[in-house]
Amino acid sequence: xxxxxxxxxxxxxxxxxxxxxxxxxxxxxxxxxxxxxxxxxxxxxxxxxxxxxxxxxxxxxxxxxxxxxxxxxxxxxxxxxxxxxxxxxxxxxxxxxxxxxxxxxxxxxxxxxxxxxxxxxxxxxxxxxxxxxxxxxxxxxxxxxxxxxxxxxxxxxxxxxxxxxxxxxx
Numbered sequence: 001x002x003x004x005x006x007x008x009x010x011x012x013x014x015x016x017x018x019x020x021x022x023x024x025x026x027x028x029x030x031x032x033x034x035x036x037x038x039x040x041x042x043x044x045x046x047x048x049x050x051x052x053x054x055x056x057x058x059x060x061x062x063x064x065x066x067x068x069x070x071x072x073x074x075x076x077x078x079x080x081x082x083x084x085x086x087x088x089x090x091x092x093x094x095x096x097x098x099x100x101x102x103x104x105x106x107x108x109x110x111x112x113x114x115x116x117x118x119x120x121x122x123x124x125x126x127x128x129x130x131x132x133x134x135x136x137x138x139x140x141x142x143x144x145x146x147x148x149x150x151x152x153x154x155x156x157x158x159x160x161x162x163x164x165x166x167x168x169x170x
Contacts, residue, residue, distance in 0.1 A: 045145030057116035069115030
C-alpha cells in the first residue's frame with residue numbers, strides 16, 4: 001500500500017529477529033526498525049502497540065498436556081524466551097520439537113501437529129487458534145515499537161513511520 005501511495009520511494013525490507021535488527025552493528029544500516037520489545041526493558045523506540053502474548057495451536061489437533069511440544073523461533077526471540085521462562089516456573093513437562101524463524105514455517109509445523117507456539121494476539125494467522133488451557137501459563141504482554149535511524153531520506157522515513165503507525169493503531 002505504501003508503495004502505491006509513494007511510487008517514487010523504493011523500499012528494501014528485511015525480516016529478522018528483533019534482537020538481531022536492534023543490535024548496534026546492524027541497526028545503523030536501517031532507516032526504520034519495527035521490533036518487539038519486552039515491556040520490562042528500557043528502549044528508545046516509539047510504542048506502536050501493546051499486545052497480549054498468547055498460546056497458539058490448532059484446536060482440531062487437541063493439546064497434548066503430558067509433555068508440551070513447542071514450535072518456536074530460534075534463540076534470541078522474545079516469544080521463545082518468555083515461553084521457556086514461564087514453563088520453567090511450573091512443573092509442566094515440555095520439549096522444543098521444531099525451530100523456525102519464519103511465521104509461515106511455524107504455522108505449517110503447527111498444522112502438521114508438531115506442537116504449539118506463542119504469538120502476539122494481533123498476529124495470529126487465520127488458520128491457527130488461540131489456545132487456553134489450565135496447564136498453560138499466562139505469557140503477559142509484549143510491545144511492538146518503531147525505532148528511527150539516521151536516515152539519508154528523512155522525509156520518506158517519516159512518511160513510512162506515519163503509515164506504519166496508522167495501520168497498526170486501527
